[in-house]
Each structure stands twice: as structure tokens, then as C-alpha cells.
Amino acid sequence: RIDGKRLWDSLMAMAEIGATPKGGVKRLTLSDVDKKGRDTFKGWCEALGLTVRVDAIGNMFARREGRDPKRLPVLLGSHLDSQPTGGKFDGALGVIAGLEVMRTLHDLNIVTEAPIELINWTDEEGSRFGHSLMGSGTWAGIYTLDKTYGLKDVDGVSVSEALDQIGYKGPNPAKPFPADAYFELHIEQGPILEKEGKQIGVVTGAQAQVWYDAVITGQDSHAGTTPPSARKDALVAAAKVITLVDDLMRARGEDGRGTVGFLQIAAPSRNVVPGEVRFSVEFRHPDDAQIQGLAKTFPEQAKALVEATGCKLDLTELFVIPAQPFDPACVDLVRQAAKRLGFSSREIISGAGHDAVYVARSVPTAMIFTPCKDGLSHNEAESILPEEAEAGCQVLFEAVVARANR
Amino acid sequence: RIDGKRLWDSLMAMAEIGATPKGGVKRLTLSDVDKKGRDTFKGWCEALGLTVRVDAIGNMFARREGRDPKRLPVLLGSHLDSQPTGGKFDGALGVIAGLEVMRTLHDLNIVTEAPIELINWTDEEGSRFGHSLMGSGTWAGIYTLDKTYGLKDVDGVSVSEALDQIGYKGPNPAKPFPADAYFELHIEQGPILEKEGKQIGVVTGAQAQVWYDAVITGQDSHAGTTPPSARKDALVAAAKVITLVDDLMRARGEDGRGTVGFLQIAAPSRNVVPGEVRFSVEFRHPDDAQIQGLAKTFPEQAKALVEATGCKLDLTELFVIPAQPFDPACVDLVRQAAKRLGFSSREIISGAGHDAVYVARSVPTAMIFTPCKDGLSHNEAESILPEEAEAGCQVLFEAVVARANR
Ligand SMILES: NC(=O)NCCC(=O)O
Ligand SMILES: NC(=O)NCCC(=O)O
Numbered sequence: 001r002i003d004g005k006r007l008w009d010s011l012m013a014m015a016e017i018g019a020t021p022k023g024g025v026k027r028l029t030l031s032d033v034d035k036k037g038r039d040t041f042k043g044w045c046e047a048l049g050l051t052v053r054v055d056a057i058g059n060m061f062a063r064r065e066g067r068d069p070k071r072l073p074v075l076l077g078s079h080l081d082s083q084p085t086g087g088k089f090d091g092a093l094g095v096i097a098g099l100e101v102m103r104t105l106h107d108l109n110i111v112t113e114a115p116i117e118l119i120n121w122t123d124e125e126g127s128r129f130g131h132s133l134m135g136s137g138t139w140a141g142i143y144t145l146d147k148t149y150g151l152k153d154v155d156g157v158s159v160s161e162a163l164d165q166i167g168y169k170g171p172n173p174a175k176p177f178p179a180d181a182y183f184e185l186h187i188e189q190g191p192i193l194e195k196e197g198k199q200i201g202v203v204t205g206a207q208a209q210v211w212y213d214a215v216i217t218g219q220d221s222h223a224g225t226t227p228p229s230a231r232k233d234a235l236v237a238a239a240k241v242i243t244l245v246d247d248l249m250r251a252r253g254e255d256g257r258g259t260v261g262f263l264q265i266a267a268p269s270r271n272v273v274p275g276e277v278r279f280s281v282e283f284r285h286p287d288d289a290q291i292q293g294l295a296k297t298f299p300e301q302a303k304a305l306v307e308a309t310g311c312k313l314d315l316t317e318l319f320v321i322p323a324q325p326f327d328p329a330c331v332d333l334v335r336q337a338a339k340r341l342g343f344s345s346r347e348i349i350s351g352a353g354h355d356a357v358y359v360a361r362s363v364p365t366a367m368i369f370t371p372c373k374d375g376l377s378h379n380e381a382e383s384i385l386p387e388e389a390e391a392g393c394q395v396l397f398e399a400v401v402a403r404a405n406r
Numbered sequence: 407r408i409d410g411k412r413l414w415d416s417l418m419a420m421a422e423i424g425a426t427p428k429g430g431v432k433r434l435t436l437s438d439v440d441k442k443g444r445d446t447f448k449g450w451c452e453a454l455g456l457t458v459r460v461d462a463i464g465n466m467f468a469r470r471e472g473r474d475p476k477r478l479p480v481l482l483g484s485h486l487d488s489q490p491t492g493g494k495f496d497g498a499l500g501v502i503a504g505l506e507v508m509r510t511l512h513d514l515n516i517v518t519e520a521p522i523e524l525i526n527w528t529d530e531e532g533s534r535f536g537h538s539l540m541g542s543g544t545w546a547g548i549y550t551l552d553k554t555y556g557l558k559d560v561d562g563v564s565v566s567e568a569l570d571q572i573g574y575k576g577p578n579p580a581k582p583f584p585a586d587a588y589f590e591l592h593i594e595q596g597p598i599l600e601k602e603g604k605q606i607g608v609v610t611g612a613q614a615q616v617w618y619d620a621v622i623t624g625q626d627s628h629a630g631t632t633p634p635s636a637r638k639d640a641l642v643a644a645a646k647v648i649t650l651v652d653d654l655m656r657a658r659g660e661d662g663r664g665t666v667g668f669l670q671i672a673a674p675s676r677n678v679v680p681g682e683v684r685f686s687v688e689f690r691h692p693d694d695a696q697i698q699g700l701a702k703t704f705p706e707q708a709k710a711l712v713e714a715t716g717c718k719l720d721l722t723e724l725f726v727i728p729a730q731p732f733d734p735a736c737v738d739l740v741r742q743a744a745k746r747l748g749f750s751s752r753e754i755i756s757g758a759g760h761d762a763v764y765v766a767r768s769v770p771t772a773m774i775f776t777p778c779k780d781g782l783s784h785n786e787a788e789s790i791l792p793e794e795a796e797a798g799c800q801v802l803f804e805a806v807v808a809r810a811n812r
Contacts, residue, residue, distance in 0.1 A: 085673040190631030223665035225596030225757030242645035259629035270686040280676040351631030
């Protein structure tokens with residue numbers, strides 16, 4: 001069995017890196033803090049005798065050899081980057097639990113048939129460079145390396161520069177290699193498991209999503225002298241789009257998601273009618289058809305609202321991620337492990353995007369969810385219990401070892 | 407007659423200080439750039455033999471003695487601070503034209519009966535510390551010095567610290583002294599004079615205004631997993647308030663003004679439902695009763711909208727400026743000067759706030775407007791013609807000298 005206390009202690013040690021005053025974590029991808037998290041993780045892996053390689057987009061792979069040189073590796077992992085005001089567990093749980101799996105194998109002197117590789121994916125959150133699942137998406141070939149390298153943060157720093165700055169632009173190519181399976185443990189980040197009192201979520205797939213960048217251009221002018229008829233107020237136009245996004249979400253019931261999470265006035269000043277506003281838009285739904293429908297109708301609806309205010313809308317679709325079902329055999333390994341261990345469980349669709357979604361395109365994949373307090377995530381107050389982490393890690397251990405020894 | 411070319415050259419020299427790539431000016435109050443503008447202005451004044459004193463809030467007074475020691479000074483001036491993306495003339499025209507009046511008196515060896523004092527008011531724009539007309543408002547006793555010193559910019563720098571940093575916390579008390587009159591030349595910042603082809607606006611008063619600070623608190627949560635019913639989206643709530651402000655403005659017709667010019671999400675991230683948003687609100691109207699009505703009803707209406715989204719609104723009224731009529735005798739001096747010089751003119755109410763509004767509470771006051779291109783101000787493209795500046799300056803000269811020699 002895995003060591004629940006060691007797992008928790010390592011989670012807490014990782015949470016120190018980028019700890020925020022309100023009890024959360026700020027470990028933005030490819031920042032100096034992220035480098036510290038990566039270095040610590042690397043040290044922990046190497047202490048177990050694992051070999052750590054880094055690919056061109058900074059994804060880290062810690063390999064434990066198996067007995068049979070012909071067997072493809074079983075992969076597991078998640079991400080160590082966080083939101084600007086994120087929690088201790090979003091991402092870190094999957095990586096540190098993977099480490100605990102490795103430590104347990106090491107302690108018990110178990111050599112699995114297949115090799116096992118523990119992965120820390122680069123920039124899962126997407127908060128800094130605008131593309132969630134960036135590292136796994138580049139690895140999976142969804143984005144070319146050139147495109148990803150060129151993405152910039154709000155300060156104009158590119159992914160390529162940021163990788164160089166922290167020394168994590170590795171020599172290995174960022175592309176899929178033959179692998180037998182991928183397992184990812186993650187907190188649910190939603191309220192379902194907690195509400196139903198289930199210990200384990202058997203994740204059968206992830207919902208569809210579409211993300212946009214929007215720029216509204218109006219005209220800066222004086223708030224005191226510019227009459228209503230002469231205004232081109234980019235913020236008033238943005239407010240109408242924000243309301244539209246919320247309305248479109250609510251029209252789809254409890255399965256709908258629609259969010260403007262980022263917004264910036266170009267030259268904010270109290271007595272200036274805003275002339276330029278930039279913001280993000282994203283929609284999600286378990287049903288692909290809903291997202292395809294929104295991707296068709298939303299741009300036109302938003303444009304009409306913005307133009308009615310005298311402003312101009314420039315909307316860029318950043319990406320569409322179709323709904324992604326996971327591999328039935330891998331999902332069943334998770335289901336069986338939970339049952340064997342006596343944990344209550346239920347099937348669940350992931351509301352969040354995960355690296356598993358892109359890995360699933362080339363490698364049989366499954367995910368394990370554990371509950372989190374009040375379903376809260378992307379919030380410094382994100383919280384789980386040690387026994388919840390332990391249960392998830394134990395299921396991960398069983399599923400990975402079962403697959404590696406099949 | 408004043409020297410139109412010298413006036414224009416000095417305006418352009420001042421516009422170099424804080425010049426922006428798009429042809430505007432960024433000379434934020436009490437910044438290093440503002441210090442450079444102040445130092446330059448001081449040098450120009452002292453070259454004419456004027457004595458420059460500075461008061462506790464950084465207002466600068468350049469005095470030219472008159473013949474009669476018993477006469478009260480005639481004041482003129484405006485401000486050298488600008489918006490973050492401001493124009494070359496908003497404020498600077500009144501100060502540099504005042505300097506040109508002094509230079510002309512000097513060249514012609516004219517000694518007026520009354521002394522004349524040229525003023526550069528601190529922080530007219532209000533963009534950095536949230537209170538427009540800050541220097542003149544403190545001088546006029548609208549705000550206590552302690553209150554003003556404690557105001558902070560978004561980086562937490564207080565007015566007191568900023569004054570110390572640039573060395574403009576002067577020894578003179580910031581309070582009204584006996585004065586005979588105050589004249590301020592300013593660009594209209596609106597479209598009326600240009601549309602009607604008038605060279606001079608005879609300003610009879612300024613409209614009423616009310617300013618607010620707003621904070622909406624909801625809950626940061628995951629954009630992919632948080633269902634509509636569980637969201638407390640502070641940005642969606644803010645969007646409803648922004649729309650309300652625009653609606654309330656439009657319900658008052660072409661005289662209405664309502665603006666949200668500043669807005670910031672506390673922790674912006676594309677896939678986070680925003681948990682905290684801060685923004686500004688202001689309303690203006692020539693009719694006091696309209697502003698009093700809004701100050702009564704808007705807070706309740708905004709609160710209801712915000713609470714319907716599950717969020718909380720914290721609204722602080724920063725100040726109310728009542729409509730301010732100017733002094734009929736001073737206004738008439740402007741009217742007569744324009745007529746005598748053969749300039750076309752019309753009476754006009756100021757849409758913008760001006761230092762003249764607070765000075766008018768203790769000193770007989772008038773203002774002179776000149777047209778600006780497309781009525782555009784608080785915009786880097788703000789533009790006027792040299793002959794428009796010259797006409798305004800000539801009217802200012804005549805009105806000031808007539809008053810000083812009466
Ligand atoms: N798991 C998670 O929070 N992923 C971030 C990407 C997203 O779903 O927005
Ligand atoms: N003249 C001018 O732009 N004043 C700024 C203060 C305001 O009216 O908002």
C-alpha cells in the first residue's frame with residue numbers, strides 16, 4: 001500500500017513553493033517559482049534512481065525501467081503549474097501521487113513488467129499564455145512547436161524565452177512516443193462527488209470547449225463632454241458581450257458553461273470613455289454539438305451587439321477541444337481498482353480540461369477524480385482531506401501496476 | 407498683442423515632456439515626468455523675474471507685482487498634469503497661455519495696477535489618485551490636507567509620498583487667499599464650438615457630477631466545472647452595472663453623462679470565474695437635481711442588480727460637485743474681450759470639471775474655451791490649430807489686463 005502520510009507531506013512541501021498569504025499557490029507556468037517546483041520534483045525523482053528527461057516544450061518524464069525490454073511504458077502524471085490565485089492540489093495531486101506510486105514500488109522492490117513514466121506537463125492551466133493544456137497539446141501535435149514557442153504573455157514574454165529563462169527547454173522532441181496507457185489522478189474541481197459522498201470518480205471522458213480572444217475598439221474620449229450619441233464606449237460594448245456569454249450559458253441549463261475570466265481596459269482612467277478593451281471568452285458543454293453550435297452563432301451575435309454601440313469587435317477563436325471519451329479498458333481498470341479497495345465511486349464526465357484529453361488521442365487513457373471541498377477550485381481556498389488524497393493515490397497505484405503487469 | 411508663435415513653440419516644448427508614440431502626452435500627476443514639466447515651467451517663469459511659490463499640495467503660483475500694493479491679485483492658470491493617454495493641450499494650454507500673457511506684459515514693459523499670479527494646479531485630472539481637481543479642491547478647502555495626503559494610487563503610493571518624491575511639497579499653506587478674480591483658458595474638450603464654427607466659448611458655468619468607487623465580491627471558481635447555479639461571477643455583475651450606468655445616461659438624453667472608465671479584475675485568468683472586480687462610476691449633468699436624483703437612486707439599483715447574481719456590491723461615493731455658475735462680471739469681461747477682438751463666440755456650459763469650479767467658491771471666476779478637433783480630448787489624438795490657441799490667449803490677455811487695471 002502507498003504511504004498516505006508521505007504523500008501528504010510531499011504535497012504540503014510542494015505547496016510551500018509559491019505559497020500565497022491566503023493559503024493558496026501561485027506557481028505560474030515557466031516562472032521562477034515553477035522552476036523551483038520542477039527542480040524539487042526532479043530531485044525527488046532522481047533520489048529514487050529515476051531518469052528524468054525534458055522535451056522541447058518543457059514536459060518532464062521520469063522513467064522507471066520494467067522487466068521486459070519489449071513492453072511499452074505505462075504513463076502517469078499531471079501538472080505542477082497553477083492559476084495566479086490557485087489551490088494546492090489542482091495538478092500537484094496527480095504529480096505527487098505519481099511520485100508516491102514510484103516511491104512505493106521502490107520501497108517494495110517491485111519491478112513491473114512494463115516500464116513506468118511519471119510526467120509533469122508544461123502549462124496545463126493556460127492562464128499565462130492563453131492556451132490550456134499547452135505542453136500536452138504540443139506533445140500531442142495539436143499545436144506545432146513553432147506556434148507554441150511564439151505565444152506571449154501579457155508582458156510580451158514568449159514561451160520560447162520563458163523556457164530558456166528557467167532552463168527547461170529540453171533536448172527531447174515534443175511528440176508522442178509509443179506508450180501502453182496513461183493514467184491521471186486529479187481533484188474533481190466540481191461539487192458532484194462531495195455532494196453524493198463518493199470517494200472516487202471514474203472519469204469516462206471530458207467535455208467539449210471553445211476559447212476566444214476578443215478585442216473591442218471604440219474611441220477614448222472625455223467622460224464629461226462626450227454626449228451619448230458621440231460615444232464609442234468599448235467597455236459598454238464588452239458588458240453586452242459578457243451578458244450574452246452568461247445568457248448563452250444559462251440557456252443550456254446546468255450543463256452549460258460560459259465565462260469571461262480575463263478583461264483589461266487598454267488605458268483605464270476614471271474620466272475617460274474606454275476606447276479599447278481586451279477579454280477572453282470560453283464555452284464548454286459535454287455535448288460536442290452544443291459547442292459546434294456556439295462556435296457558429298456566438299461570433300455573429302457578439303459582433304451585432306458590439307457594432308450597435310458604434311464599436312468594432314475583433315474575435316479570434318483560439319481552439320476547439322472536442323468532447324473526448326477515455327479508453328474503456330483503462331477506465332475499467334480504475335473502476336475495478338476502486339471496487340477492490342472498497343471505495344465508493346461513480347462515473348463522471350470531467351468539466352475541466354486535462355492533459356489526459358490530448359494524451360488520449362494517441363495513448364489509451366483514463367482518469368481518477370477525488371472530491372474537493374465545496375467543489376471549489378481555481379481558488380486559493382481549494383481544499384481536500386489527506387484520506388481523500390490517499391484513496392485516489394491507492395487507486396492510481398493499483399490501476400498503473402495492474403496495467404504494467406498485465 | 408500676444409506672440410502666437412512663441413505660445414505655440416512653448417506648447418510644443420511642453421508636449422515633448424511625456425510625449426507618447428501616438429502623438430499624445432502621458433504626464434501623470436506627481437510623476438517624474440510631471441516634475442520635469444513643473445521644473446521647466448518654473449524656469450520659464452523665473453526667467454521673467456516672477457517669484458514662484460509652492461503650497462503644501464504642490465500647487466505652483468508665479469507672481470508678477472502690480473503698481474498698487476493694496477490691490478488683490480488677479481489669478482490665471484490651469485494644470486500641467488495629463489491623462490495616461492492624454493493630449494498636448496488639456497491643461498497645458500491654460501498654463502502656457504498664462505505664461506505668454508506674462509511674457510507679453512514683460513516685453514511691453516506693462517505694469518498692471520493689481521498683481522497677477524499664474525497658477526499650475528496639482529492633479530486636475532484625477533486619473534492617478536481618484537479625485538479630479540485635487541489640488542484646487544484641497545486649496546479651496548473641499549478636502550482636508552490630511553485626506554488628500556492619504557489618497558493612494560493603484561500601486562499604493564500616497565499623494566504625500568509622491569509630493570516628497572518629486573520635491574513639490576511646498577511650505578505655503580494650501581488654502582484660499584484674498585484674490586480679485588480667476589481666469590482659466592482651456593480647450594472645450596467637446597464638439598460644440600467646432601460644429602458651430604465659433605472661435606471662443608464664453609463659459610458661464612460647469613455641470614454637476616458625482617463619482618464612485620465600486621467593488622463587487624463574488625467567488626473565484628473553475629470556469630469548466632462550476633455550474634450556472636453555483637456561480638458568483640463578479641464580472642457578470644459588473645457588466646450589469648455598466649449597462650445600468652449607460653442606460654441611466656441615455657435616459658437623460660444628450661445632456662446625460664454616465665461612465666465606467668476604470669475596471670480591474672482582482673485575479674484575471676481565462677478559466678477562472680472572476681471573484682472580485684473593482685471599477686469606477688461617474689455621472690454628470692448640467693442640472694443639479696438630476697445628479698442629486700442619481701446619487702439617491704443609483705446605489706440601490708446597482709445593489710439590486712449585483713445581489714441578483716449572488717455577489718455583493720461595496721459602493722463608495724467619492725464626491726459630488728454641484729453645478730457651478732461663474733461670476734457674471736468676469737464672464738462679461740471675457741465676452742467683451744472676444745467681441746472687441748472680433749472673434750465669433752457663444753456662451754457654453756463646461757462638460758468637464760475644471761479647477762475654476764473650486765476656485766469659484768471663493769474668488770470671482772470665469773473661463774474661456776477654444777475649439778478642439780472633433781471635440782476629442784482625453785485621447786492622444788487631441789488636436790487644436792495654432793490660430794485657435796492664439797485667439798484664446800489673446801482673449802485671456804485682454805480679460806486679465808482689463809480686470810487688473812480696472
Ligand atoms: N484542470 C484544470 O483546471 N485545467 C485547466 C484547464 C481548463 O480546464 O480550463
Ligand atoms: N478638464 C478635464 O479634463 N478635467 C478632468 C476632470 C474631469 O472633468 O473629469
